[in-house]
Amino acid sequence: MRLVSNELAFAYSPNREILESVSLAVESSQVAFILGANGTGKTTLLECLSGLRGPLRGSVTVDGQDIHQLAPRVRARRIGLVPQLHEPVFEFTVEQAVLMGRAPHLGLFGRPSKRDHQAVHEAIDAVGAQHLAKRPYTKISGGERQLVLIARGLAQGAQCLLMDEPVAHLDPHHQHDVLSIVRRLADDGFSFLITSHLPNHALLYADWVSFLLDGKTDIQGSPLSTITERTLHLAYEMDFEIIESATGSRAVLPRVKRETRSASR
Amino acid sequence: MMFGKRSAIWMLVLIPAGVFLAALFLGRYGIRVQETVRVLLNLDGPSDIFRALILRVRLPRVLAAACVGANLSVVGAAFQGLFRNPLVDSRILGVSSGAAFGAALALVFTWQGMAVQAGAFVFAMVAIGLVMLVGMRFGSSTLVLVIGGILVGALFNSLLGLIKYVADPLSTLPAITYWLLGSLNATQWSDLPPLLAVTGAGLSFFMLVRWRLNLLTVTDTEAMALGIRVRLIRGVIVAVGTLMVAASVALAGTIGWIGLVVPHVARAWVGPDHGRLIPASAALGATALILLDTIARTVLPTEIPLGILTGLIGVPAFFLLFLRFLRARGETQ
Numbered sequence: 001m002r003l004v005s006n007e008l009a010f011a012y013s014p015n016r017e018i019l020e021s022v023s024l025a026v027e028s029s030q031v032a033f034i035l036g037a038n039g040t041g042k043t044t045l046l047e048c049l050s051g052l053r054g055p056l057r058g059s060v061t062v063d064g065q066d067i068h069q070l071a072p073r074v075r076a077r078r079i080g081l082v083p084q085l086h087e088p089v090f091e092f093t094v095e096q097a098v099l100m101g102r103a104p105h106l107g108l109f110g111r112p113s114k115r116d117h118q119a120v121h122e123a124i125d126a127v128g129a130q131h132l133a134k135r136p137y138t139k140i141s142g143g144e145r146q147l148v149l150i151a152r153g154l155a156q157g158a159q160c161l162l163m164d165e166p167v168a169h170l171d172p173h174h175q176h177d178v179l180s181i182v183r184r185l186a187d188d189g190f191s192f193l194i195t196s197h198l199p200n201h202a203l204l205y206a207d208w209v210s211f212l213l214d215g216k217t218d219i220q221g222s223p224l225s226t227i228t229e230r231t232l233h234l235a236y237e238m239d240f241e242i243i244e245s246a247t248g249s250r251a252v253l254p255r256v257k258r259e260t261r262s263a264s265r
Numbered sequence: 266m267m268f269g270k271r272s273a274i275w276m277l278v279l280i281p282a283g284v285f286l287a288a289l290f291l292g293r294y295g296i297r298v299q300e301t302v303r304v305l306l307n308l309d310g311p312s313d314i315f316r317a318l319i320l321r322v323r324l325p326r327v328l329a330a331a332c333v334g335a336n337l338s339v340v341g342a343a344f345q346g347l348f349r350n351p352l353v354d355s356r357i358l359g360v361s362s363g364a365a366f367g368a369a370l371a372l373v374f375t376w377q378g379m380a381v382q383a384g385a386f387v388f389a390m391v392a393i394g395l396v397m398l399v400g401m402r403f404g405s406s407t408l409v410l411v412i413g414g415i416l417v418g419a420l421f422n423s424l425l426g427l428i429k430y431v432a433d434p435l436s437t438l439p440a441i442t443y444w445l446l447g448s449l450n451a452t453q454w455s456d457l458p459p460l461l462a463v464t465g466a467g468l469s470f471f472m473l474v475r476w477r478l479n480l481l482t483v484t485d486t487e488a489m490a491l492g493i494r495v496r497l498i499r500g501v502i503v504a505v506g507t508l509m510v511a512a513s514v515a516l517a518g519t520i521g522w523i524g525l526v527v528p529h530v531a532r533a534w535v536g537p538d539h540g541r542l543i544p545a546s547a548a549l550g551a552t553a554l555i556l557l558d559t560i561a562r563t564v565l566p567t568e569i570p571l572g573i574l575t576g577l578i579g580v581p582a583f584f585l586l587f588l589r590f591l592r593a594r595g596e597t598q
Contacts, residue, residue, distance in 0.1 A: 076492030
C-alpha cells in the first residue's frame, strides 16, 4: 500500500487556494502525522486524500492509480476516513455501526451476509472492543467511539486510514490507548495518516511528520528532525522549548510567561 | 424492549392481519366473525347485504387505511434517518402543503372524486419538484432540502389561504375544510388503483434498500468515505417517498402525526437498524391507521374526521414519547 499526493492543490472558492502544493507519501506500516495551526486545511487535506474532493491541480494516487478516477466503492475498499467525533443521532449498537463499513462490499439492494458479520467481528477484535459489541454506540465513551470508527475503517477492508484529530477531547489515558492501538495496527501492516494539534504525540508515535503551513508541506521528515523550536514557531507563531528526559525521549514545552501574583491578592 | 427475531416477524404479520379482519366486522352494522370470514372466502351463507357491506364498503376503506398508514410511517422512518433528525416526518418537504393546495383548487372548480385526487397528487409533485430544483442548484445538503421544503410549504399554505378566502363559504369552503381534516369516508374500489400501485412499488423499494438507509444516518462526509453516492441515493429515496406520501394524501387528505409517532414506537420496539425498522414501521403504521379509522367510523353516530383523531391520539402519544426520550437521556427525574 502506498498513498501518494503529488503537488496537490485545492480551493473552495477560485481565488483562495487553501492547499497550494501538498506532496507526501504514506507507506505500509507507517504512522504519519500532519501538524498545523487551526484553519490551515488539515481536514480538507484528508478529504482530498481520501478522494472525496477533487483537486484543483496535482494528483493523489493509491498504488499508482489515481484515486479520483476510482469508483467510490473501489476507493472505499482501499482508503478509510475517520472523521472527527460527533454525537450520533440514533442508538445503533457498536456492531451495527461497524457493519456500515461493509457498505463498499454490498450492492444497492444488498444485505450483510455471514461473511460481512465475520469481517465485523474481526475488526472489532483488532481494536480490542469485543466487550462493546452489543452496547449502544451513543452510550460509550469518546475513546471507545474512536476505536469503533477505526474498526469500521478496518471492516471496509481499507489498508490505509486517514484520521482527523482522533484524540481531541480525550483524556491523556484514552489518548494513549487509541494511539497505541494505532501503533500496533501499523506494526501489523496498516498505515495511518493522522492530523493532530499535539507535537508530543508525533514525537511518541509517528514514523514521519509533516507540517501543513500556508497550504504547503515543505517541512517534513522524521519526528526528531522536523519538530524543532524553529518549525514549531513557524507553525504556531509562539515559542516552544524542546526538552529531553533522563531516558532520552524528547518533549515539546510551550514557553509561557506566568504573571507573578502578589500575596495580597 | 427487544423481541427475538422470529417472534418479532410473526407479530409484524399477525397484528396487522388481525386488526384488518377485525375492522371488517366492526362497524355501524355488526357482522359476526364467522360471516366475515365466509364472505372473504366466498362461501355460501351470509346475505347479499353483508356481502356488499364488507366487500364494497368496508374492504376498500380498510385497505386504503392500511396502505396510507404503512406509507406515511415508512416514509416518516426513512426521512427521519435521511435528515438525521428524529423530529421530521413526511411533511417536512412541503409535499402535504402542495397536495392540500391541489385538492382545494380542484374543489373550488367543484370537481370531485378522482379529479381531487389528481389535483392533490399533481401539486404534491410540483412542491417536491421545486424543493429538488432548489436542492440541485445549491448542492442537495439536508439543510438546503429542509429549508427548501419549509419555504415551498409556506408558499402553498399561502396559496391555500387565498383559495379558502375566495371559495364559496356555503358549498366549496366546507368541502375544502372537510378534505383538509382528512378522511377515508366514501373510499371506493375505483379510488384505489393509484394508491395500491404506488404503495406496492414504494414499499417494495424501501424493503430492498432498507439496510442501505442506515448509511444515510451518518454525515455526508462519512457516507461518501464509505463509497456511497449520497446525493444520488438521497434524491431517489426522497422521490419515491414523496410519491408514496402524495398518493396517500391525495386519497385520504392531510393526516398528521402518524408519520412522526409510528417510527418512534417502531424504533423503541426493534431498534434503529432500518433492516428491521422499515418492516416494523409498515406493520405498525397500517395497524394504527386501520384502528384509528375504525374508531372514526364507529364511536359516534356521525363520522369523526381522521385527521382530528390522529391529532387527538397522536399528540398525547408524542408527548409521552418525548418524556421517555428525555428520561432516557437523564434530563428529567
